[in-house]
Amino acid sequence: MNTTSSIITRREFVKVVSIAGGGLVLGFYLPSKEEALLPEMVPTTSLAPNAWLRVDRNGIVTVTVARSEMGQGVQTSLPMIVAEELEADWSSVRIEPAVVDPKYGDMTTGGSRSIRSNWLPLRKAGATAREMLVAAAADTWKVDRATCRAENGAVLHPTTNRKLSFGQLAEKAALLPVPSDPPLKKPDQFRIVGRSVPRLDSVEKVKGNAIFGIDMTLPDMLVAVIARCPTLGGKVKSFDASKALAVTGVRQVLQVESGIAVVAESTWAAMRGREMLSVAWDEGPNNTLSSADIEKIFEEKSKQEGLAVRKEGDTAAAFTSAAKRLSAIYTVPFLAHATMEPMNCLVHVRETEAEVWAPTQSPQWSQRAVAGVAGLPLEKVKIHTTLLGGGFGRRLMWDYTAEAAEVSKRIGRPVKVVWNREDDMQHDYYRPASYHRMEGALDSEGRLTSWAHHVVAPSISAQLFPNQPRQGPPDAVDGAAQLPYAVPNILIDYVMANTPVPIAWWRSVYNSQNPFANECFIDEVAVAAAKDPYEFRLQLLPPASRLRAVLELAATKAGWGKALPSGKGRGIACHACFGSFIAQVAEVSIKKEGSVKVDRIICAVDCGQVVNPDTVKAQIEGGVIFGLTAALKGEITIKQGRVQQSNFDDYELLRFDETPTVEVHIRTSAEEPTGIGEPGVPPVAPAVCNAIFAATGKRIRRLPILDRS
Amino acid sequence: MPQVKFFVNGKQRTVSADPNTPLLWVLRESLGLTGTKYGCGQGLCGACTVHVNGEATRSCVTTLDLAEGKRVVTIEGLASNVQNPLLRAWIAEEVSQCGYCQPGQILSAAALLARKPNPSDSEIDEAMAANLCRCGTYPRIRRAIHRTTQEGGRR
Ligand code: FES
Ligand code: FES
Numbered sequence: 001m002n003t004t005s006s007i008i009t010r011r012e013f014v015k016v017v018s019i020a021g022g023g024l025v026l027g028f029y030l031p032s033k034e035e036a037l038l039p040e041m042v043p044t045t046s047l048a049p050n051a052w053l054r055v056d057r058n059g060i061v062t063v064t065v066a067r068s069e070m071g072q073g074v075q076t077s078l079p080m081i082v083a084e085e086l087e088a089d090w091s092s093v094r095i096e097p098a099v100v101d102p103k104y105g106d107m108t109t110g111g112s113r114s115i116r117s118n119w120l121p122l123r124k125a126g127a128t129a130r131e132m133l134v135a136a137a138a139d140t141w142k143v144d145r146a147t148c149r150a151e152n153g154a155v156l157h158p159t160t161n162r163k164l165s166f167g168q169l170a171e172k173a174a175l176l177p178v179p180s181d182p183p184l185k186k187p188d189q190f191r192i193v194g195r196s197v198p199r200l201d202s203v204e205k206v207k208g209n210a211i212f213g214i215d216m217t218l219p220d221m222l223v224a225v226i227a228r229c230p231t232l233g234g235k236v237k238s239f240d241a242s243k244a245l246a247v248t249g250v251r252q253v254l255q256v257e258s259g260i261a262v263v264a265e266s267t268w269a270a271m272r273g274r275e276m277l278s279v280a281w282d283e284g285p286n287n288t289l290s291s292a293d294i295e296k297i298f299e300e301k302s303k304q305e306g307l308a309v310r311k312e313g314d315t316a317a318a319f320t321s322a323a324k325r326l327s328a329i330y331t332v333p334f335l336a337h338a339t340m341e342p343m344n345c346l347v348h349v350r351e352t353e354a355e356v357w358a359p360t361q362s363p364q365w366s367q368r369a370v371a372g373v374a375g376l377p378l379e380k381v382k383i384h385t386t387l388l389g390g391g392f393g394r395r396l397m398w399d400y401t402a403e404a405a406e407v408s409k410r411i412g413r414p415v416k417v418v419w420n421r422e423d424d425m426q427h428d429y430y431r432p433a434s435y436h437r438m439e440g441a442l443d444s445e446g447r448l449t450s451w452a453h454h455v456v457a458p459s460i461s462a463q464l465f466p467n468q469p470r471q472g473p474p475d476a477v478d479g480a481a482q483l484p485y486a487v488p489n490i491l492i493d494y495v496m497a498n499t500p501v502p503i504a505w506w507r508s509v510y511n512s513q514n515p516f517a518n519e520c521f522i523d524e525v526a527v528a529a530a531k532d533p534y535e536f537r538l539q540l541l542p543p544a545s546r547l548r549a550v551l552e553l554a555a556t557k558a559g560w561g562k563a564l565p566s567g568k569g570r571g572i573a574c575h576a577c578f579g580s581f582i583a584q585v586a587e588v589s590i591k592k593e594g595s596v597k598v599d600r601i602i603c604a605v606d607c608g609q610v611v612n613p614d615t616v617k618a619q620i621e622g623g624v625i626f627g628l629t630a631a632l633k634g635e636i637t638i639k640q641g642r643v644q645q646s647n648f649d650d651y652e653l654l655r656f657d658e659t660p661t662v663e664v665h666i667r668t669s670a671e672e673p674t675g676i677g678e679p680g681v682p683p684v685a686p687a688v689c690n691a692i693f694a695a696t697g698k699r700i701r702r703l704p705i706l707d708r709s
Numbered sequence: 710m711p712q713v714k715f716f717v718n719g720k721q722r723t724v725s726a727d728p729n730t731p732l733l734w735v736l737r738e739s740l741g742l743t744g745t746k747y748g749c750g751q752g753l754c755g756a757c758t759v760h761v762n763g764e765a766t767r768s769c770v771t772t773l774d775l776a777e778g779k780r781v782v783t784i785e786g787l788a789s790n791v792q793n794p795l796l797r798a799w800i801a802e803e804v805s806q807c808g809y810c811q812p813g814q815i816l817s818a819a820a821l822l823a824r825k826p827n828p829s830d831s832e833i834d835e836a837m838a839a840n841l842c843r844c845g846t847y848p849r850i851r852r853a854i855h856r857t858t859q860e861g862g863r864r
Contacts (some may be wrong), residue, residue, distance in 0.1 A: 203800060340756060
């Protein structure tokens with residue numbers, strides 16, 4: 001990677017890209033406004049457009065944006081933003097997936113960034129095209145352009161009642177200069193943004209013709225499955241493929257970096273072949289590791305003093321002089337992503353180039369990985385991003401793309417490597433487990449005077465990129481360091497406790513665990529102060545805070561304070577993350593046998609200007625259910641160095657009949673749009689645990705709630 | 710290879726394959742009907758649901774020989790009727806997120822409605838409990854099923 005590139009100032013720009021007979025084609029650059037997930041995620045070497053807007057002679061508007069569609073609706077929401085400023089006729093708007101090229105900027109889909117980082121640049125691109133189309137019309141009619149206006153896919157001249165469609169104007173517009181500062185619409189002029197526009201991918205998805213990675217085929221393609229060492233960090237010692245090769249349809253068996261690949265004419269033959277393999281594993285150094293060992297590591301590490309990432313006042317002194325002191329340990333387990341579509345990737349490595357069809361959130365990381373494996377320059381690796389059958393962060397990793405490239409290179413054919421559910425469950429990059437020691441102090445009036453949160457957890461960036469020191473605060477304190485409450489003495493510190501368990505980003509990342517500790521413990525503190533947990537939080541939030549506003553909205557909508565029948569309880573939690581603000585109230589019922597049923601989750605969210613309200617609601621509903629699976633059931637455990645769970649019978653997901661009513665209330669806001677894919681997750685676990693406390697008086701400080709033992 | 714004859718989406722098909730091959734892979738790879746999805750291979754998730762003689766069936770744990778002479782309907786078959794009220798309801802409620810589980814969800818719901826045109830919530834629970842959705846579309850699936858029965862009632 002050319003490191004001098006980083007000195008180029010990255011600014012948005014729009015320019016005409018000439019494509020013969022293509023109508024008006026604008027190329028523009030979408031900068032990543034937010035911090036990249038990691039420094040190396042900004043591999044840009046030059047300023048080149050990374051998104052396109054085309055208005056063709058038939059008036060069809062095509063937007064090409066490299067953001068992966070994994071269910072979050074970006075491939076509808078992003079074109080909506082362009083169409084708004086363009087004054088396009090929504091029914092002529094199409095989206096086309098971009099093919100990855102190393103000269104484009106960050107194309108990664110993660111960190112709930114798709115809308116917030118593209119909002120302004122996409123508007124400017126749409127406005128630029130609109131201004132050029134209007135100018136082309138004014139020029140044709142020889143009238144003052146101020147007397148013309150764009151509307152619904154055409155330019156109008158109201159005084160003479162003339163009209164030219166965008167299609168008729170496209171080619172002329174392409175010859176005009178690009179305006180540098182086109183005016184943007186005011187929110188009260190929006191007619192597409194803010195409306196629940198039907199998703200462009202709905203129809204193909206219900207008809208079964210949406211193509212996911214696993215559905216891809218190529219002529220001449222073979223399918224491979226890989227036998228992987230069940231022990232973390234283990235390797236192949238030796239193998240005998242004779243029985244596998246005897247299975248009809250199996251073509252070849254070969255050893256690759258990740259195990260033994262069985263290559264066959266069909267997925268089933270490859271799976272059957274793998275069953276017939278006999279492999280002796282070198283289990284490596286972790287073959288005695290257990291979940292109990294990891295807990296011990298955390299406990300040991302917790303005795304160390306951490307790196308202080310937020311220090312205000314003097315917590316030690318405040319604790320000494322406190323009228324009441326509280327402390328508690330909260331822990332959460334490793335979790336699997338369990339996307340419904342397991343990992344898979346189709347690659348064709350040829351002599352001088354490679355082509356990849358991958359359901360990926362990070363085409364560029366995959367591109368780099370494939371180029372490395374295939375021994376090709378980056379620009380010789382073409383990545384096609386297919387639809388993703390779920391991402392949740394798992395598909396930011398490039399292990400499954402690199403592996404497929406290795407197999408294809410070795411056999412000289414296009415090959416699709418398919419993981420079965422067990423592979424996917426046992427060879428994930430998990431949500432890290434973590435350990436949180438919380439301490440709070442109250443004065444004699446019941447005021448919270450001191451708050452300490454001691455985080456002990458593995459670091460994703462340190463484990464994945466050991467040679468790249470992280471800029472800024474440690475990743476593992478995200479959601480802990482930003483404690484929103486006004487407390488005079490605060491200490492948030494961190495002890496890194498890495499383990500052999502591979503980890504990576506999981507929907508909401510460390511915001512899936514730190515707010516659990518925060519929001520449960522603040523409840524404990526409120527109870528110790530003999531205050532209502534909702535009122536207690538309100539008093540600690542500044543009056544104008546957006547978090548406070550959603551907390552109030554959720555409480556009102558949930559009827560906070562109204563009596564509930566016995567055996568039921570209500571709990572509340574709130575959190576700010578990915579630029580957004582969210583609060584949730586959970587209502588639970590405790591059955592006689594002590595089992596828990598979550599009846600209702602009421603959410604209030606402020607994510608700034610809403611692009612597609614129905615998509616926002618769907619993302620929050622999905623986030624709540626994802627968070628509930630984790631809170632109630634989710635746990636990956638390790639025994640003898642192996643992940644013990646393997647399929648949906650021992651790693652259960654929340655089911656249809658267990659799903660509560662989820663109500664989503666959006667707080668209207670004219671602020672810039674902020675993240676929505678992840679914020680639904682963090683408040684679920686604490687809201688439910690606080691509700692269980694309200695119903696039973698029992699505190700849950702260890703997830704999952706439904707302990708099978 | 711032995712030949713197995715059965716009907717897929719109304720057409721007779723003959724497949725030469727090991728009779729122990731799961732119907733799932735025959736549909737996806739021998740017949741190119743990729744709307745039927747692989748999720749777990751163990752009958753645990755419902756992504757591979759098809760109809761065999763009208764019954765919602767997990768094609769990942771149904772071997773090809775069991776389909777001999779039977780009528781199999783996949784999502785492609787169901788969707789060949791664009792007016793299918795269930796699909797229209799699914800679109801109207803914007804059920805799909807990633808969409809991967811949805812063919813299986815729709816076929817489970819269709820089998821339920823064929824049996825019980827006006828299912829109660831607990832009957833819906835029972836019929837849908839074994840179809841997993843990682844994206845969390847369950848509330849909308851429920852709404853789409855209700856919408857279908859209401860529209861059906863009005864016709
Ligand atoms: S793939 Fe058949 S039930 Fe999961
Ligand atoms: S819509 Fe993604 S798994 Fe159901």
